[in-house]
Amino acid sequence: MSTAAFLLLYLMISASSVHAQRRIAFISIDCGAPSKLYEDPDTNITYSPDDNFIDTGISQNISSEYMYPNNPNLPLPASDLRSFPHGNKNCYTLKPEAGKGSLNLIRASFLYGNYDGKDQLPEFDLYLDVNFWSVVTFGNASDIVIKEIFGFAQSDVINVCLLNKGLGTPFISALELRPLNSSNYGTAFGTNASLVLFQRLDIGSSNGTGRYAEDVYDRVWSNYISPYWDSVSTSSPITTDEDGYRVPYEVIKTAARPRNGSEPLELYWNTTDSNAQFYVYMYFSEVEHLEKNQSRKLNISWNGAPLFEQFVPRYLYADILSNSKSLVGKEHQISISKAENSTLPPILNAVEIYQVMQLVESPTSSEDVDAIMNVKTTYQIKKTWAGDPCAPKNFSWEGLKCNYTISVPRIISLNLTSSNLSGIIAASISKLSSLESLDLSNNNLTGPVPAFLEELKSLKTLNLKGNQLSGFVPNALKKRSDAGLLVLRYTFSSQTEKTFFLFMQ
Numbered sequence: 035m036s037t038a039a040f041l042l043l044y045l046m047i048s049a050s051s052v053h054a055q056r057r058i059a060f061i062s063i064d065c066g067a068p069s070k071l072y073e074d075p076d077t078n079i080t081y082s083p084d085d086n087f088i089d090t091g092i093s094q095n096i097s098s099e100y101m102y103p104n105n106p107n108l109p110l111p112a113s114d115l116r117s118f119p120h121g122n123k124n125c126y127t128l129k130p131e132a133g134k135g136s137l138n139l140i141r142a143s144f145l146y147g148n149y150d151g152k153d154q155l156p157e158f159d160l161y162l163d164v165n166f167w168s169v170v171t172f173g174n175a176s177d178i179v180i181k182e183i184f185g186f187a188q189s190d191v192i193n194v195c196l197l198n199k200g201l202g203t204p205f206i207s208a209l210e211l212r213p214l215n216s217s218n219y220g221t222a223f224g225t226n227a228s229l230v231l232f233q234r235l236d237i238g239s240s241n242g243t244g245r246y247a248e249d250v251y252d253r254v255w256s257n258y259i260s261p262y263w264d265s266v267s268t269s270s271p272i273t274t275d276e277d278g279y280r281v282p283y284e285v286i287k288t289a290a291r292p293r294n295g296s297e298p299l300e301l302y303w304n305t306t307d308s309n310a311q312f313y314v315y316m317y318f319s320e321v322e323h324l325e326k327n328q329s330r331k332l333n334i335s336w337n338g339a340p341l342f343e344q345f346v347p348r349y350l351y352a353d354i355l356s357n358s359k360s361l362v363g364k365e366h367q368i369s370i371s372k373a374e375n376s377t378l379p380p381i382l383n384a385v386e387i388y389q390v391m392q393l394v395e396s397p398t399s400s401e402d403v404d405a406i407m408n409v410k411t412t413y414q415i416k417k418t419w420a421g422d423p424c425a426p427k428n429f430s431w432e433g434l435k436c437n438y439t440i441s442v443p444r445i446i447s448l449n450l451t452s453s454n455l456s457g458i459i460a461a462s463i464s465k466l467s468s469l470e471s472l473d474l475s476n477n478n479l480t481g482p483v484p485a486f487l488e489e490l491k492s493l494k495t496l497n498l499k500g501n502q503l504s505g506f507v508p509n510a511l512k513k514r515s516d517a518g519l520l521v522l523r524y525t526f527s528s529q530t531e532k533t534f535f536l537f538m539q
């Protein structure tokens with residue numbers, strides 16, 4: 035075989051493996067599963083256990099009455115779960131292959147299945163990094179709740195966090211990440227917003243829900259056909275690859291038209307929040323071959339006002355229309371109607387509706403994050419320290435207090451009393467430059483009281499009591515304590531406690 039022929043063969047092989055490569059970038063986690071990979075026969079997607087993505091929580095199985103074969107439609111990843119009885123914030127850390135700035139679909143699934151034998155449906159909050167994503171509530175114990183969001187990676191990693199609101203123990207059954215084309219699903223907010231899935235409908239189809247591998251991004255499409263609509267479809271190929279949305283053939287090949295050709299196709303939904311903002315992505319392709327004297331022209335309006343210019347679906351060619359300004363309000367009605375001089379009724383092939391989630395919360399200052407992460411690894415801290423140290427507000431790590439009055443939260447108090455710390459006092463602590471209170475009492479810390487603690491200019495309280503520290507208190511700290519600027523508690527190795535107060539000159 036000549037080199038050229040070999041090269042050609044190689045190129046053909048790599049071209050045909052593009053499909054497989056996309057799948058490798060998928061992250062598919064069966065939360066709470068025993069430690070081995072498996073392929074879900076329903077989807078051919080390989081699920082991994084969750085131990086590489088989280089270090090807190092407890093593995094649990096749903097109770098047998100909700101298991102296979104009692105529940106033959108139970109998706110495999112939903113038979114077990116991870117619950118979080120400890121800590122008010124627990125997070126999975128995902129590393130998208132495309133890194134910082136990449137757009138990713140993230141889908142979290144929850145099935146209670148009375149795993150704890152309490153028959154009590156919990157309610158908790160789901161966060162993407164430091165921003166609110168959704169409330170998780172259940173209608174019943176066999177209800178599979180699925181939350182999906184499109185989010186930009188704000189750093190190398192994406193944290194998916196479950197927050198305990200005091201309404202039951204949070205848990206999660208499955209977590210999936212799929213890389214998307216970051217030039218798509220753009221909004222006026224750019225990378226400053228995520229899109230929470232509201233509806234994704236394959237219109238006119240009646241053939242089960244579709245997802246991977248028909249959909250390269252593994253978007254899940256639900257069938258929808260109104261009783262007032264008729265289904266139309268084609269078996270001819272449809273050109274779809276001119277944009278990055280990659281609508282699956284199975285989805286675009288079916289459409290619906292109103293049974294009464296004079297009536298519009300209508301989509302309507304309500305929300306309780308009058309500030310809710312939506313983006314709609316509508317997919318069209320003409321699936322019927324039109325005669326010369328036929329035409330299909332659509333007028334599309336939102337709450338009575340035109341949303342797009344008059345639109346003519348192209349024959350066997352997928353087009354996508356989406357609003358450039360968000361649709362704001364409680365009540366939403368989209369009408370797709372036949373234009374006056376159109377001979378044929380309107381059609382719609384598929385639609386996606388998303389609610390905007392603006393990124394309003396700021397993560398902790400990166401300087402503080404680096405320092406506290408260093409403290410965490412140095413002392414192998416066993417607390418539930420997950421996700422962002424300070425944010426969201428009121429869900430800071432155990433033992434931490436933060437100042438939120440500034441645009442970027444800062445750590446102002448670190449309390450590691452009785453936390454089994456050993457070794458010397460870590461230099462990274464002095465990098466927590468806004469620290470006002472530091473409590474390292476009742477541990478096994480050894481070595482001197484380091485001079486670098488002097489760098490903590492805002493420090494007002496320092497408790498080092500109950501350790502095996504040796505030597506003297508550095509001069510600058512002693513001076514500040516003498517001047518009444520610092521409350522210092524310190525035991526020498528000899529066990530005699532010395533407390534310096536402003537009046538102990």
Ligand SMILES: *[C@@H]1O[C@H](CO)[C@@H](O)[C@H](O)[C@H]1NC(C)=O
Nearest residue numbers: 075076077078079246247248
């Ligand atoms: C899974 O893979 C097998 C073997 O390649 C194939 O026969 C089957 O149709 C696939 N199932 C799905 C849901 O894609």
Ligand SMILES: *[C@@H]1O[C@H](CO)[C@@H](O)[C@H](O)[C@H]1NC(C)=O
Nearest residue numbers: 068092093094095096113114
């Ligand atoms: C869950 O079920 C699996 C398989 O039946 C079993 O191996 C595992 O030990 C169970 N896990 C728990 C936490 O009960």
Ligand SMILES: *[C@@H]1O[C@H](CO)[C@@H](O)[C@H](O)[C@H]1NC(C)=O
Nearest residue numbers: 172173174175176177178179
């Ligand atoms: C549980 O809730 C789901 C979704 O709300 C519903 O479809 C299902 O019928 C309910 N099952 C039972 C047993 O009530």
Ligand SMILES: *[C@@H]1O[C@H](CO)[C@@H](O)[C@H](O)[C@H]1NC(C)=O
Nearest residue numbers: 221222223224225226227393
């Ligand atoms: C995103 O937020 C940044 C910082 O607040 C701002 O400078 C930028 O203009 C925003 N981008 C968009 C598209 O709103």
Ligand SMILES: *[C@@H]1O[C@H](CO)[C@@H](O)[C@H](O)[C@H]1NC(C)=O
Nearest residue numbers: 238239240241265267284288
């Ligand atoms: C449903 O699937 C069957 C078998 O794949 C196919 O023949 C039929 O056309 C499909 N119907 C629709 C509406 O897509």
Ligand SMILES: *[C@@H]1O[C@H](CO)[C@@H](O)[C@H](O)[C@H]1NC(C)=O
Nearest residue numbers: 215216217218276277278279
């Ligand atoms: C991503 O989308 C852009 C714009 O829609 C398109 O030009 C590009 O080819 C897409 N990239 C991939 C890998 O699909």
Ligand SMILES: *[C@@H]1O[C@H](CO)[C@@H](O)[C@H](O)[C@H]1NC(C)=O
Nearest residue numbers: 262292293294295296297298
């Ligand atoms: C079709 O809709 C039009 C407009 O709403 C209405 O006037 C007409 O009576 C309807 N036709 C039938 C057969 O229902």
Ligand SMILES: *[C@@H]1O[C@H](CO)[C@@H](O)[C@H](O)[C@H]1NC(C)=O
Nearest residue numbers: 301302303304305364365366
């Ligand atoms: C939305 O709210 C309006 C006014 O309250 C009501 O007439 C309409 O039926 C509601 N639509 C839906 C889909 O709930």
Ligand SMILES: *[C@@H]1O[C@H](CO)[C@@H](O)[C@H](O)[C@H]1NC(C)=O
Nearest residue numbers: 329331333344373374375376
């Ligand atoms: C159809 O109507 C639209 C708007 O009413 C107009 O812009 C267009 O030129 C008309 N087309 C024909 C072929 O009359």
Ligand SMILES: *[C@@H]1O[C@H](CO)[C@@H](O)[C@H](O)[C@H]1NC(C)=O
Nearest residue numbers: 436437438439440444446470
């Ligand atoms: C928070 O930071 C602001 C600005 O630096 C400061 O004025 C305020 O005193 C701080 N609050 C606390 C509780 O440290």
Ligand SMILES: *[C@@H]1O[C@H](CO)[C@@H](O)[C@H](O)[C@H]1NC(C)=O
Nearest residue numbers: 449450451471472473495497
């Ligand atoms: C640290 O936490 C312990 C126990 O939770 C508490 O007794 C102590 O007062 C705290 N230290 C500071 C400086 O707040």
Ligand SMILES: *[C@@H]1O[C@H](CO)[C@@H](O)[C@H](O)[C@H]1NC(C)=O
Nearest residue numbers: 452453454455476477478500
């Ligand atoms: C300190 O370490 C010693 C031995 O390594 C151990 O016996 C003791 O319980 C530890 N004390 C604390 C407070 O952790």
